[in-house]
């Protein structure tokens with residue numbers, strides 16, 4: 259018996275990194291995955307990986323910035339797979355800029371992906387999660403719990419996810435659903451490998467977010483996601499769970 263036998267997980271960002279690792283992990287424990295991403299090639303790749311292990315996955319190229327695409331994805335998930343038991347809001351972007359260099363387009367793109375997409379996908383999915391007595395796991399960040407130089411927009415969006423999670427948890431505290439967030443620290447994904455840094459960064463300002471240990475494999479975040487999303491975590495509600503090798507302990 260897998261912890262997610264008969265369950266449907268609607269996950270964003272499954273083409274890469276933490277989302278891909280989470281799709282593989284939940285599938286390995288019996289979940290049917292409905293995976294969203296803008297990266298069609300990555301979606302095809304995760305589909306092959308899951309199907310080669312006899313798992314069940316369906317994907318949609320979806321830009322979470324579009325409210326209509328989020329609503330369509332929820333409708334498609336329910337009509338194709340029958341329910342939504344787990345919603346994982348995982349897709350996100352990150353970069354550094356000096357505050358004075360952030361354009362309106364930069365700000366809108368980051369907040370639309372990291373915050374607006376999470377809100378409207380959640381809004382569309384909640385009636386189905388109430389029906390299935392399911393749960394929501396948002397991927398926040400250590401950046402939502404601390405200040406990081408040159409990351410004002412990213413920290414703002416991840417702080418929003420932290421408090422969106424808490425506010426949702428309180429609004430639905432009398433209902434049989436759970437809402438939580440994971441706040442990873444440095445994780446070994448393409449987001450870190452391709453991280454766009456400011457060229458003239460003052461590294462002495464960045465010591466608080468460099469950390470003391472190497473980046474974690476995304477599978478470790480996926481393992482925590484699987485626990486939080488499972489019935490074993492029945493009283494974990496409204497929690498922000500750090501998985502950051504001590505980064506925010508200081």
Ligand SMILES: NC(=O)c1ccc[n+]([C@@H]2O[C@H](COP(=O)([O-])OP(=O)(O)OC[C@H]3O[C@@H](n4cnc5c(N)ncnc54)[C@H](O)[C@@H]3O)[C@@H](O)[C@H]2O)c1
Nearest residue numbers: 271273274275276296321322349350399444445447448449
């Ligand atoms: N890697 C880290 O160190 C780290 C640390 C803390 C938090 N996080 C968070 O973890 C989450 C996953 O990041 P990751 O490290 O796996 O990065 P990643 O770049 O490997 O994966 C992010 C995925 O999101 C998808 N995506 C981007 N824009 C999208 C859009 N508009 N619509 C749909 N999908 C879109 C990308 O195509 C990609 O597949 C993000 O929310 C990120 O902020 C990552």
